[in-house]
Amino acid sequence: MEVLRALHHVPWVDRELESEGGKPWWDRILAEIEACDGIVVVLSPQLFDSVPAEREREYADALGKPPLPVMVEAVTPDILPSELSSRQFVDFTRGGPLAGAMLASAVAGLPPAPPLPDPMPKRPDVPSSYLGDLRKRVRAPALSLEEQIHLITELRLRLDLERERQAVVTLLRELQQRRDLCHATWQLLDPLLKDVRGESSEATPPGDEGPAEAGPVSGSATPQGPDEGPTWQGRTPPPGWYPDPSRRHQLRWFWNGCWTRQASDHGKVVDDPNF
Template sequence: MSGTAASPSPGRSGRRVFISYAREDQDALNDIRAGISALHHEAWVDSNLDGGQAWWDVILEQIRTCDAMILVVSPSLIDSEAATRERDYARRLRKPLIPLVVKPVRSDLLPPDIATLQFIDYTNRTPLTGAQLANALFSVPTDAALPEPLPDPPAVPVSYLGDLAADLRREALSADEQFSILAKLRASLERPREHDAAAELLGVLEGRRDLLHQVAKDIERVRQDDDLRSRASHPIAVAADSEPVPAPQKAPEAQKAPEPILAAGGHSPTPQAAPAAARNVPHPNRQAEPFAGNPQPVNPGVFPQAQTNPAYAGAPMPQQQQSFRQLPQDFRFVQQPAPPQRLALSIIALVLFIPLGAVALYFSTQVPGRWNTGNPAGALDASKKAQLWGWIGIGVGGFFWFVSFASSLQTSYYY
């Protein structure tokens, strides 16, 4: 595919901006477009296009003719294959990239081409945020020449699940191929956008005639892990489904011997109303006898507690009690108090001594951006530097103004 740079537009002050975003960030996209329009720039998004090669050709043409690309940074954008190819093509065309962070992202999960850029924090919009965006767009040159020759355009982004579906339609799959497909499907099940399609392909893999026995066992474990994740994400439904049902009470004459709780099939939610046998209380006229249940083979992937407790020899845990085993919560995104920005201190230093105050103000503006991009160490370092340079600026500026004031008094004394 070939293309040329757009002809220069005399007197054009606004910039043509291409916005690369993920569908999950539509709300933030609307605010960003409104802000760009208020700054008298032209923003373009692909919301009005259909899929296919023609859709991709229009996107590539818009990237070639734009002055800069704005990246709506979020976890969804990082996982988007289309956004990755758009960003790579713009970088090879030497287009400026302006990242706006709309949702917190861990810095160690950012792709290398984004991690090295200067971010604008859009999670907590302030007048300073608008000023940073306006300054970034103002510094972008208009109608910059494209490289010659043009780099090869990227192919149309297609979900890799389509490639897995094509592999599953083959007549034979080797052991390595089966394990590889299963590993990719396991990762896709953890992504909400790909979960349903991955679950369907997992069923196709499980139904193959050449499926290995070990792969079949791994598929069962993958399904159990997926079920646990689903239950952990809906705790209310889990509590409702796992509510044990009391066993029907038998007439006193029909109770010949106490039955163990595990063999009976569930616990009673109200122990006071349960019969003595269900509470595992021995009959007053009979000695307590050790329970010797019906030993059954235990699947280590489902009931690991059966291997660590040698005293247990009863039947496996009922299915309705398995729902109590939930995955631990993910603490990766637990927010902690952000370090102070030192904005007031920096402004005072700027008033008293502009050079040092400007340095303090720069580090002050870096604090929220580094914090919201998942870089707490960098945010703390910027806060300390803003405080240091702020106090230095106040000290130097105060000394300068004191000397100036004293000099003026001395001059007025002689005259």
């Protein structure tokens, strides 16, 4: 930014919206794209995870705005979007006077932006938060086994993104607390969360033997009668799959201090309303 200002350009970034309160941020971004002479595309691994950045580039391309790719972190040119892969980029990974001179030369060499098309292309819709969409799905009134497994798969892929890691872990824990959590889902979810916490997904504390295919506790749980919850180290255990006290099924889901109608046999969840 400082380099561009030193060259008497007027750069604008969406960070400037932080001080603008309730103004529609997306409309303002699109208006700035329409008014600009060109766009600087910051190349970094985060570029490929940003839906807003993708829509901004596509809209600028539809308006004929010339892009100037500037690499600030190493990325593989072969995986760049098609509108960028054929263009020479400025390597700004090390900064310094040479990088500044290269940026100045690249800006001076940008072709002029053409007049805005008439009619104008449709403005892209406001991008929703990807994690916000996942949160809505995690909190849906009901989730099938297939939907639960798809959620785990999508959340697991985002665990490696440092800026999203804590939010993803929170959503995984919310998913683990669902009353309709399937046993097959738990078998995927429990080791994943233990890995996040740095725990072993196999070992149990000395002297404890977890119930066969039981829920997300590492200590032993003793099944009681249908009107009583299991005991676990002298207190009510956390939600999870435990041996069915009615003995009609292998496992039964225990939630909020109560047995539920969800049971499991050989990994298949069944509904047992007469429990």
